[in-house]
Amino acid sequence: MRVTIKxxxxxxxxxxxxxxxxINNSPKISQRTRExxxxxxxxxxxxxxxxxxxxxxxxxxxxxxxxxxxxxxxALESVRGIESNLRNTQYNLILYSTRGIxxxxxxxxxRIFYERRADGLIIISLKMQKELxxxxxxxxxxxxxxxxxxxxxxxxxxxxxKGAYMATEQFIKTNRKKIGLIIGExxxxxxxxxxxxxxxxxDYGYPYDEGLVARVANYTFEDxxxxxxxxxxxxxxxxxxxxxxxxxxxxxxxxEAKDEGIKIPDDLAVIGYDDIYISNLTNxxxxxxxxxxxxxGSQAFDVLIGxxxxxxxxxxxxxxxxxxxIIRESV
Amino acid sequence: MRVTIKxxxxxxxxxxxxxxxxINNSPKISQRTRExxxxxxxxxxxxxxxxxxxxxxxxxxxxxxxxxxxxxxxALESVRGIESNLRNTQYNLILYSTRGIxxxxxxxxxRIFYERRADGLIIISLKMQKELxxxxxxxxxxxxxxxxxxxxxxxxxxxxxKGAYMATEQFIKTNRKKIGLIIGExxxxxxxxxxxxxxxxxDYGYPYDEGLVARVANYTFEDxxxxxxxxxxxxxxxxxxxxxxxxxxxxxxxxEAKDEGIKIPDDLAVIGYDDIYISNLTNxxxxxxxxxxxxxGSQAFDVLIGxxxxxxxxxxxxxxxxxxxIIRESV
DNA sequence: TTACATAAAATTAACGTTAAAAGCAATAGT
DNA sequence: ACTATTGCTTTTAACGTTAATTTTATGTAA
Numbered sequence: 001m002r003v004t005i006k007x008x009x010x011x012x013x014x015x016x017x018x019x020x021x022x023i024n025n026s027p028k029i030s031q032r033t034r035e036x037x038x039x040x041x042x043x044x045x046x047x048x049x050x051x052x053x054x055x056x057x058x059x060x061x062x063x064x065x066x067x068x069x070x071x072x073x074x075a076l077e078s079v080r081g082i083e084s085n086l087r088n089t090q091y092n093l094i095l096y097s098t099r100g101i102x103x104x105x106x107x108x109x110x111r112i113f114y115e116r117r118a119d120g121l122i123i124i125s126l127k128m129q130k131e132l133x134x135x136x137x138x139x140x141x142x143x144x145x146x147x148x149x150x151x152x153x154x155x156x157x158x159x160x161x162k163g164a165y166m167a168t169e170q171f172i173k174t175n176r177k178k179i180g181l182i183i184g185e186x187x188x189x190x191x192x193x194x195x196x197x198x199x200x201x202x203d204y205g206y207p208y209d210e211g212l213v214a215r216v217a218n219y220t221f222e223d224x225x226x227x228x229x230x231x232x233x234x235x236x237x238x239x240x241x242x243x244x245x246x247x248x249x250x251x252x253x254x255x256e257a258k259d260e261g262i263k264i265p266d267d268l269a270v271i272g273y274d275d276i277y278i279s280n281l282t283n284x285x286x287x288x289x290x291x292x293x294x295x296x297g298s299q300a301f302d303v304l305i306g307x308x309x310x311x312x313x314x315x316x317x318x319x320x321x322x323x324x325x326i327i328r329e330s331v
Numbered sequence: 332m333r334v335t336i337k338x339x340x341x342x343x344x345x346x347x348x349x350x351x352x353x354i355n356n357s358p359k360i361s362q363r364t365r366e367x368x369x370x371x372x373x374x375x376x377x378x379x380x381x382x383x384x385x386x387x388x389x390x391x392x393x394x395x396x397x398x399x400x401x402x403x404x405x406a407l408e409s410v411r412g413i414e415s416n417l418r419n420t421q422y423n424l425i426l427y428s429t430r431g432i433x434x435x436x437x438x439x440x441x442r443i444f445y446e447r448r449a450d451g452l453i454i455i456s457l458k459m460q461k462e463l464x465x466x467x468x469x470x471x472x473x474x475x476x477x478x479x480x481x482x483x484x485x486x487x488x489x490x491x492x493k494g495a496y497m498a499t500e501q502f503i504k505t506n507r508k509k510i511g512l513i514i515g516e517x518x519x520x521x522x523x524x525x526x527x528x529x530x531x532x533x534d535y536g537y538p539y540d541e542g543l544v545a546r547v548a549n550y551t552f553e554d555x556x557x558x559x560x561x562x563x564x565x566x567x568x569x570x571x572x573x574x575x576x577x578x579x580x581x582x583x584x585x586x587e588a589k590d591e592g593i594k595i596p597d598d599l600a601v602i603g604y605d606d607i608y609i610s611n612l613t614n615x616x617x618x619x620x621x622x623x624x625x626x627x628g629s630q631a632f633d634v635l636i637g638x639x640x641x642x643x644x645x646x647x648x649x650x651x652x653x654x655x656x657i658i659r660e661s662v
Numbered sequence: 663t664t665a666c667a668t669a670a671a672a673t674t675a676a677c678g679t680t681a682a683a684a685g686c687a688a689t690a691g692t
Numbered sequence: 693a694c695t696a697t698t699g700c701t702t703t704t705a706a707c708g709t710t711a712a713t714t715t716t717a718t719g720t721a722a
Binding site: 002045047048049050051052054055060062076079083084087092093094095096097099110111114115116117139221248251252255258277278280281283 | 379385393418424427441445446448579589614
Binding site for chain 4: 004005006016017020021023024048049050051052053054055056057
């Protein structure tokens, strides 16, 4: 029914192998034959079938992107970055969402690789069992991790320590004395940001005070409101809050402050994390730490392609991206 | 190197076909053989290779999702909806972004279908040349359009007329007299929302006034600011604005109003469109028309699967989704 | 003229799987 | 005892492509 290489061969009066060689630009085809074949291809609207090709080549030209949740802005923005690099390649992007169901995660990854034969994996903000990674490495499938460091494979991520340091330093340099922190209750990122916060305090001779730290679970607007309430109660003199849990939470903080009659930035300076679209539109504008996520996604893709082509080894180091502080009216 | 059906066959002492039949749950395999084969499959960590399978079955189990721009919230949210239905199927999602380069669009679609052999296409907010659609229909590839009606194939979309009607009616019922409209300058959606706006005016005996309509090109915050300025200048007595161009633009409107000393909702009532995350967080909260996008995406997927399975024909009608009005403080 | 090199195309086999047809025991029916 | 039937497995061919090998035709050198 559909036009195959055989139909072209028959029409031109050559063998399928000859047509294949034309398609693949083999130099040992005569000019005459090449032209005839190309004409027939155009004429019959022939397109090479990647399934057949994949089978014999052992390569699908598919890249799998795996994340826990595609509602997460981070994952989506990463995908956008990866996608932007795709254009000039023959690769396709296949999306997999684990949807937070960790028990399925390993099965899913195995299926992606063994059944669908993706040429490479980009894994966003997910951990991987050491055992499975070893299995994959033995099979030789390239993997790049994004945001989550997994020993034994390249990771592309942001310098969280630095980002948190920058935010904290900004407060210190503008003479804030009691700097609160709102931060996720677990995870690599939270730990790193905590480290940056503490390093900055230490470098400038500020004491670290457990009572100035609020831990949040969900990174929501409500988490922000609740945390501010809690922090203010414990620390009436607090004059700055670094919301390392993200801008959404920071917006919750600002809203709560407004309700309580706390003036921003006069009484309280606020810095968020992420620079989401809306942070530029709040009133006052939210100062925040921006991470060029899409750029990082595109870098992750480059690393993966390097691994597929054999120019980048598994044991390559982590690629770190610099965050940037965006100063607006909230400080 | 990798475990194939042949390796399993050899180990168990049967032929590859027998193993295949076990994998495919053929009833004509003896219990004994089935058990032996399944044991070997587990033992050797065998996974069926979809490439080989696809070739003989003429089916890839891949669904292609095509959109112009994955930065668009609408497209992303749709993908999320589609994704949510994927879990219980054997289908994979392949993402294609035309990135607004229309000239490549047709080539891209052809490649998706002819080269990568996707089993079905979901096309989000894009038009398709009649000619190409005919070609695809002749080849029998199922296509579902999302948001953009294309004659000859099923479309899943929202009732824009109704959404705009609801917003306009809300103003009328709360006694607003001069209702402005900010709307995109072209496209099916804009036309439909305009229609809903006019229908509501007409039904309640309000005159339609060209001077109360502002057209925007980019749906941005700035477009909102600019439009409000322009509308207020022309219509000092305007007491409501329906921002059919979306919530982002509506937030621009509210911000501009604040700058001009126009009180919301006392002096001016505002209704947006989309109910983006932040609309709940503005001050005052933005009343808006919500569209259950993810739900619609999942419906699009269902329709596509129906077409693939032959239970839904090309000539099926449009599936329309009801919008919902979310009342907050801006009215 | 014979042998040899070269260029171009054809043959062959393979990638991993499955559908259809054929084969072969063991059992049942007459 | 012979044919049918049933139950299970094997054989064969095919999906669309490509890599490696072989063939054929043509040209060149001695």
